[in-house]
Amino acid sequence: MPCTVGIVGLGLMGGAIAMALRPLRILAHDTDRVILCDAKKSGIIDEGCDDPAAMLGRCDIVFLCLNPSTLIRFTETWMAAFKTGALLTDIAGIKGSIAALAERVRPDLDFIPGHPMAGAEKGGFANAGLVSFAGKNYILTPVKRNKPENITVLKELIGRMGFSRISETSAADHDSKIAFTSQLCHVIAASLIDCEEDREITRYGGGSFEDLTRIAMLNAPMWTELFLENREKLLDRIGKFEKSLDEIKGLIADGPAAELEARLTAVRERRAAMAG
C-alpha cells in the first residue's frame, strides 16, 4: 500500500523507529530543528517539519514518540490536523491514560496504543542507532473502537521493525505487568546506586552489579512521569518485592540454612521455567 509514516518526537525511540521502518516514506516533527536537519541529511527521514499541521495532514500512520503527558497534550492540541482516517499509535511505557486518550480521538481516527519494549542507556536521537529491536517484545493494548484491519497493519509494521513477540492485552493488565518487569526493576537499580557512594566499587564487580545497574542510567523526567502515573500498581509491586526480600533476609539472619537453600533452589527452578 502507498503509506506515509509520521514520527512525532525524533528522540531515541522515534529515531530508532524511523530507521527500522525504512524504506517507507517518513516525515518527522520535532521541536529541535537541528535534529530534523541531521535526520534528513543522513537519509533517515524524507522530510522534517517544524509545523505539526504541515505534516500530520499527509501521514497515513503516525507514531507519537513522546513522554505520556506531552503526548496527550500534543494529540489534543493538533486533533484537527490529522489526516482523515489516519492510524495513530504511541510508544509510552504506561497505557492507562493513553487508552483513555485513544477512546476520545476524532471519530474517523484510529489510535492503537502500543509499547515497544526496547531502549538504550543513553537517550536522544544521536543514540537511536544503539537501539536494537531484534528479539524484543512489543505490547499492544487495543481499545474497543480500534478496527481489526488497522491492528493487522500495525502488527505488520512492528514485525518489519524486527520485534519478535507481539502481545495484546488490556491497558490495566499492561500497567500491572510493566510495574513489575520494568518499573520495579528501574526502582531497584536506582536504589542500588542510591545506597553506595564508592565510585571505585566497580573494581569489585563480577557482572551481576553491572547487569543490575545498567538501567540506573535513567532518563529522570520520563521515569518520574511513568512511576507517578502508575503509582498504585508500582507501590503494590514494590511492597511484594520488599516482602520477599525481607523473608530471604530473615533466612540469612536466622536460618535454618536448609530452608534458605530450598528457597534459592525454588527461585532457580522458577526462573528456569520462565520463557525467554
Next chain:
Amino acid sequence: MPCTVGIVGLGLMGGAIAMALRPLRILAHDTDRVILCDAKKSGIIDEGCDDPAAMLGRCDIVFLCLNPSTLIRFTETWMAAFKTGALLTDIAGIKGSIAALAERVRPDLDFIPGHPMAGAEKGGFANAGLVSFAGKNYILTPVKRNKPENITVLKELIGRMGFSRISETSAADHDSKIAFTSQLCHVIAASLIDCEEDREITRYGGGSFEDLTRIAMLNAPMWTELFLENREKLLDRIGKFEKSLDEIKGLIADGPAAELEARLTAVRERRAAMAG
C-alpha cells in the same frame, strides 16, 4: 619456568581456569571420574587424578576450586601432601575464613587467597567453556606471610588467563564490598523471582527484567554458604539497600515529583561517574 598446575575441583570455574592456563602442564583432581576422563580426552588437562595425594606432590601451583567449607576441609585433610614450597590459591567468593586458613598452612607453603569475578548461569565442568575472563576483575587478598615473588607469579598467571583488572585488598574489605556488588545483587535477583509466580511474565520484559534476574539461576548450595558465611556484612548491605528503596518508594507515594526526579538524576550521575 617449568611449572605444573594442579586444579582441585573441575567444575565450572576449575574447568575454565584449566582451559585458560593452557598450554601449561595441568593435573586435576575431582571426585567425579567421568569428568576427569572427559577433560583428559578433550585435552583440557594432562592428567586426571582420583587420589589427591598422587597429584598434589607434583604441583608447583594449586588452584583450589571448591566451595569454601569443602576447600577448608580438603586443604586441612591433605596438608602433608602438597609439594614443598608450593603456591596455593583459591577462587572462593568469600575471603575471611580463607585468609585464616592461608595463615595456618604448612610453613613452607604459600597460600594467596583470590577471587576471580566471573561465572556463568549454568554450573559444572560441561559449561566451563561459557565462562569468559576477558575484561573481568580478579581480587587478591594476600595475607602477611605471602611472599611478594609468589604474588607476582600469581598475577602473571591471572593476566595470562585474560583478566583485565587485578586488585589487592584485605579479606575484610573484600567481603564488605562483595556483600554489595555480588551477594546483595543475588539476593535482589532471587527476591524478584520469589515475588512473581507468572511464568509468562517474560512476554512483558524489555531487557531490564532479564538483566536483573539472569543471576537468579543460582547455585543454591554455594550461595547459601556464601551468604551465611558473610551474614553480618550482607545483612548490613541489605539494610542500606532497603533504606534507599524505602525512601524512593516514599517519593513515589507522596512526592513531591521534583524531589523524585532530582533523586533519579543524582542516581544517573553517580552511576555514570562509576568506572566500568
